[in-house]
Amino acid sequence: RPRLIVFGNEKGGSGKSTAAVHVAVGLARAGKRVAALDLDARQGSLSRYLAGRDQSLPTPPTVAIQRSALPVVADADEEERRQLDAAIGRFGSYEFIVLDTPGSDSNLTRLAHARADVLVTPINDSFVDLDLLARIDPDTHNITGPSLYSEMVWEQRKRRALSDGQTIDWIVMRNRMGHVEGRNKRVIADILAALAKRIGFRLAPGFGERVIFRELFLKGLTLLDLGSDTGHSMTLSHVAARQEVRALIDAILAAPPPR
């Protein structure tokens, strides 16, 4: 059955859709049978990014899961669950399904997390973003406890273990990293390394802050579609960005180290 790769982080703008699009396109370009589900249908960043894509390029089929408008919450949640599982079922013969989730707590967000084989969480190099992952002591920078998002992930991990005994391979990747070394960057790196052991995720190579990750949105292109053969010029930043995407995909495809 397909390997489900969920891009999740309750923190808005951490880079879920950006990472999801580049991984989905990267897998398609590598000849994998991959589909994409957009669980943030209203904003639709993933759907709209891929909708603009030239038909001749390798492109994952993409389905948006609409939020239910039913007036009673329990009914709406159930309708969404059925739609999500139906969409997953449609791609039963695929190797991978990439799921992009909204930057807020919602029924669809939680359902996706519970179904993840691999959960990829991008995070900005920021104490503001970190605050959703863990509570940090202002003076010692020690981890004083988990926070909302890690608690939600743990709850979905439990739910998954109870339902089919499977584990969720949780990967955290830094996104929009500054290109200048500085105290903030080092502090965040140290905290994430400690957090990985404590919360149970592994760190994957992340993305630097690069305009190429966002300037091709309107054309439905990613930097992976560019290259000397396509007539686009390659800058050092493009080459670096390409390596970042490949390193992330390699990390996702690698089995997690034994616990």
Added chain:
Amino acid sequence: RPRLIVFGNEKGGSGKSTAAVHVAVGLARAGKRVAALDLDARQGSLSRYLAGRDQSLPTPPTVAIQRSALPVVADADEEERRQLDAAIGRFGSYEFIVLDTPGSDSNLTRLAHARADVLVTPINDSFVDLDLLARIDPDTHNITGPSLYSEMVWEQRKRRALSDGQTIDWIVMRNRMGHVEGRNKRVIADILAALAKRIGFRLAPGFGERVIFRELFLKGLTLLDLGSDTGHSMTLSHVAARQEVRALIDAILAAPPPR
């Protein structure tokens, strides 16, 4: 009655909470009677940023508005509306109330927008962020129509005009601007200038990408609290950041030009 300053953008991570905190603290430090309402209580970036604050520093009283857990959507919406208006009423003698909203469509988000005297929308220099404000032609970069978020703002503007004849002063500010001039930055600037006339907002000076806007979060400090008198050293970036916050506050306090 207090002037309500709402920080809104359905796009996650555009900088609402960051701008809200710096404007709220800036107004408090300028001696204004200002309170802050956090409508993103689950994530709580605004509340948690200000909660860490030293009591001796000028600090706006801050109230978080909880989301309703009532099982029927219409009842939950009504409970949230009552809680929001009660909180606004509590600060009836204040000069300003700053409202931070979630990066997603929700009842509280829409209620806040309808009550705004000034709506401040931060946006990243990104076609991905722009996509929620307007649909853009990939080749000509012409504006082909409004998008979800601008439609929501217009709907709340209509609602407000019908209820008390008031208008909403809508300000858009670029956030996390790169420090290198480049084609993407120029293109976005041109589109925003055209969009301002077409959609009916004015552009305010924005914030550059600066670590100082996020590295003081754990200590509850903002760059406005630093200075030679406080013993902290001031870098060029701090001075520039300080000017950016003051320019934004000046723009917010300025009456919009007659339409």
